[in-house]
Amino acid sequence: MSKEAEKKQARNKNEKREEQHARSKEIAEENGTLELANALKEEKKRSEDYLNRLKYMQADFENLKKRLDNQIKEIRKYSNERLVLELLGIVDELEVAIQETKQAQSVEILLKGVEMTLKKLKKVLELEEVSPIDCIGQTFDPSKHEVVAKIESEEEGIIIEEIRKGYIMKGKVIRPSAVKIAAKSSLKATKEVEQSEQ
Secondary structure (H helix, E strand, O other): OOHHHHHHHHHHHHHHHHHHHHHHHHHHHHHHHHHHHHHHHHHHHHHHHHHHHHHHHHHHHHHHHHHHHHHHHHHHHHOOHHHHHHHHHHHHHHHHHHHHHHHHOOHHHHHHHHHHHHHHHHHHHHHOOEEEOOOOOOEOOOOOEEEEEEEEOOOOOEEEEEEEOOEEEOOEEEEOEEEEEEEOOHHHHHHHHHHHHO
């Protein structure tokens, strides 16, 4: 073979190799694109599945929240039912006491009925952990007591008289006691201040 024929044959081989290489490259690119397309489809399916799950979870959460809100409303609505039933028993006793007093026309019967009713009411308050505040003879405490009057005395800040009972419920003051406290007169206090300054 002549050199030219060899060159031509070598060129043809090179062209065929380049064509095969280009074709291989195209196939590889098509395969890569196909793989990417398949991966994209899988990810889309997965994200749609996650989105659906999220929607169901959100709906379940909303339903749970509505159910809990309704239960809380129901509990609040009837939370004092036991206490009201206890108080209705006391109302019944007061009605009986009034009826008996009318029939017997006796104040003693009314007094006994009221005393019994008061005793029962105090028991109901005890069950609710409500207790009176002790105050006579105690030192004035603004968190438990409310001063309605001051009375001249040698001692200062001591509670002399209780005007209205105060109550504590489960450790919290729900109504302070209205009290009269001992206070030095303003003239005595002024003299004592002057004497201490000298």
